Amino acid sequence: MPEKGTLSRIIELNEDLIENNNIIAAHNKERFIKNKIKSFEIVGAIGAGKTSILEAIINILPKKDEILVINGDITTRIDADRIEKCGVKTIQINTGRECALNSYHISQVLNDVSLNDYNYIFIENVGNLICPSDFILGVEKRIIVVSITEGEWVIKKHPLLFKMSDIVIINKIDLLDIIDIEIEDMINDAKEINPNIRIFTLSAKTGVNVEELTNILVEEKIH
Numbered sequence: 001m002p003e004k005g006t007l008s009r010i011i012e013l014n015e016d017l018i019e020n021n022n023i024i025a026a027h028n029k030e031r032f033i034k035n036k037i038k039s040f041e042i043v044g045a046i047g048a049g050k051t052s053i054l055e056a057i058i059n060i061l062p063k064k065d066e067i068l069v070i071n072g073d074i075t076t077r078i079d080a081d082r083i084e085k086c087g088v089k090t091i092q093i094n095t096g097r098e099c100a101l102n103s104y105h106i107s108q109v110l111n112d113v114s115l116n117d118y119n120y121i122f123i124e125n126v127g128n129l130i131c132p133s134d135f136i137l138g139v140e141k142r143i144i145v146v147s148i149t150e151g152e153w154v155i156k157k158h159p160l161l162f163k164m165s166d167i168v169i170i171n172k173i174d175l176l177d178i179i180d181i182e183i184e185d186m187i188n189d190a191k192e193i194n195p196n197i198r199i200f201t202l203s204a205k206t207g208v209n210v211e212e213l214t215n216i217l218v219e220e221k222i223h
């Protein structure tokens, strides 16, 4: 058993970390707003379909040169390479041992780009449904992706991240015939946790509802 004092010290340190992260995130947000950039973070478990959805969205958006994608990954640049093939600029952030991006990572990247050149910035976070909830990045909208292959309780089990997100995508609905799942239950769980969240059932593979999602991202007045 750790001593009480030690335990409380760890908690204080965490609070400082989160507070610092929030301050930098607010600064990132100001930069997005000042440069009239629509900014989105995409979070979700490993393999939920974050990169596939991004590819599908980017393929619909007409002007590739006004899009920047920041890919978070532990070690590889597989996702950034995939996205680059869609014709947009990408920046890879490797987090090493860290299980989520934080606002400092993003602020450093923003220092290296000419923000004036972009209208959209998409940030794909490291695949994880827990860590990103502590570290906001300063984007306008957070999109959370779950897939029907993650089991019917995946939303219920991760309420915090769903509370802190604006849009939920339930992906891989092309597999509905072979996965024994009640998608209505997943939708209801999301609504119960966050009545304001927008819900899209989608297939990045077949493209079902990708256009509807993209239209919302494009049309919604953000600032």
Ligand SMILES: Nc1nc2c(ncn2[C@@H]2O[C@H](COP(=O)(O)OP(=O)(O)OP(=O)(O)O)[C@@H](O)[C@H]2O)c(=O)[nH]1
Pocket: 044, 045, 046, 047, 048, 049, 050, 051, 052, 053, 079, 126, 127, 128, 171, 172, 173, 174, 175, 202, 203, 204, 205, 206
């Ligand atoms: N059947 C089906 N497969 C999909 C769909 N979307 C993604 N996949 C597959 O799921 C796997 C993971 O997709 P990714 O887009 O790499 O998932 P990710 O969330 O970016 O994964 P990480 O970045 O590793 O966390 C790939 O094999 C995709 O082809 C979908 O809508 N339907």
Ligand SMILES: [Mg+2]
Pocket: 050, 051, 052, 079, 124
């Ligand atoms: Mg990915």
